Amino acid sequence: MTTCRLCGSASLASIVDLGATPPCERFLTAEQLDEPEATYPLHLRVCTECWLAQIPPLITPEDTFTEYAYFSSYSNSWVEHARTFVTGAVERLGLSEESFVVEVASNDGYLLQHVVAQGIRCLGVEPSANVGEAARGKGVPTLTAFLGPETGAAVREEHGPADLVVANNVYAHIPDVIGFTQGLRALVADDGWVSIEVQHLLTLVELNQYDTIYHEHFQYYTVASAQRALASGGLSLVDVELVPTHGGSIRLWARPAEAAGEPSSRVSDVLAREKAAGLHELSGYAEFAARVAKVRRDLLAFLIEAAEQGKTVVGYGAPGKGNTLLNHCGVRADLLTYTVDRNPYKHGRFTPGTRIPILAPERIAEDRPDYVLVLPWNLREEISQQLSYVHDWGGRLVFPIPRLEIS
Structure with missing residues (x-):
């Protein structure tokens, strides 16, 4: 990898080199134990221009997510986390039976099942056919597709603009972060909301959470780098929450730039914490x-x-x-x-x-x-x-x- 996937800079500095490993979700059958197994370098670098931490895109999302081994609903606490989020989002945004909610990377319906239960129209966009089928079995409408600008526009054309677009634990999984963000913008109404949950690079570094570095995670965000990523697709960050999931995550609330207004004080507070930890310069990654x-x-x-x-x-x-x-x-x-x-x-x-x-x-x-x-x-x-x-x-x-x- 020679240039940053977000800003194009060639100024990439090493954070940690974990050697070479196989893709983390390619579980082997007994018959495969005597076969060769491909491994890929796992070397995390940070861009010293936009501060996006990233690994090279050595495997594609299609390699990982066409048939996927991870089903969200096997974690009781994660399903409860999703239920609490839905309840809060309905209240915060005033969602009703007239609203439309889209979740990107909706997995097995762990979250949208709670939207269905509230009588709100919804759609999951999930690339993995096997987990998408599990969602449909729960009564969650699900489209098997990867999100990009074209998919976002097609969903909007067929179903109308979304009042809320949810993207939990997917913003790190996309090597084309700009195209994916443009897809989010295509989905959301001009006065709508986008909610993204992604692991916070601050806790990853401070708490040694290096095992969350793997090939299907292409990038790792601070609020500062997430702001830049969102702006690349026409979205503006207006609020952020620190949530405990995955050892410490950020919930980013964004809107189309023309409807966003000024960001909340919580955004500036978290940016200040990141700066104090040195994550907006190389010193924060030294140890x-x-x-x-x-x-x-x-x-x-x-x-x-x-x-x-x-x-x-x-x-x-x-x-x-x-x-x-x-x-x-x-x-x-x-x-x-x-x-x-x-x-x-x-x-x-x-x-x-x-x-x-x-x-x-x-x-x-x-x-x-x-x-x-x-x-x-x-x-x-x-x-x-x-x-x-x-x-x-x-x-x-x-x-x-x-x-x-x-x-």
Whole structure:
């Protein structure tokens, strides 16, 4: 990668180089274990002109999202987060049965099912056929498509402009950030609203959340770089909320530039926090790679010591972030016997690169391991409740990020 995908600058500085890994959602079948597996460099850089952090577009969205292993509804807390958002958006924007809501990357209907329940007309735009089909099974109208200016214009032509366009956990997944933003503008009414949730680069850096760096995340946003990205498609940021999802995210409220008005004080407050942390200059990124290396050393030291002592360690969850962590640390089945996941799609498959078996969650109670390594650490509260029974036999939970913690 030689130029910034947002501003075109050639001034890209290294933040952290995680080596080469396979795409994090390419879970292997047993038949694929004896086949070659492609890996791609995973090197995060930041543009010193617009401050967009980014990795090279070595895989395409079509490679990842045509058939997708992630179903949002398997996280109870995420579904509840979506329900709370819908309730708040209806009140904030005065949505009614006359309104129209579009969600981009609507997955399995985890959010729009709550819009349907309120009697509001809606449409999901979801590129993955398998999860889109699950949404339609819940009664959520879903178009199988990637968003760009043409798709946005076609949806607007057929269904009318949207009063609210939602884009949760997708703004990082698009290598053509300008075209995608133009698609959002094409969807939304001239006086409508766009709500975007995306992980905040501030918490990623401050809390060592480097495992959220993977190939389907093409860029990582501060509010400052998000403002510039939105402006590239004719949208203006008018408000921002800090939300706890995914270890710390920003909810961006934007409107068409001509209807936006002045941004709220919360925008300037978060911009000031980012500037104080040094994220609008190179100094804020200087120690990140060293802290990442310590996370790796600490996890490996724990796993090796447990193996030397004859202790059993298994994993909980098979999220994309977990595969970045396992590959970067070089963890194999000799140190992590298996992991489990609530998603039946993954059962009987193996983690990409590290080739650790993925089993059903019930296996933990059957085997009574000494330690359970929690890979989706961002769902700590929810998973700690789900795994409370592990303490019945003296087992303990292990959280690797932001620092190794055994509870």
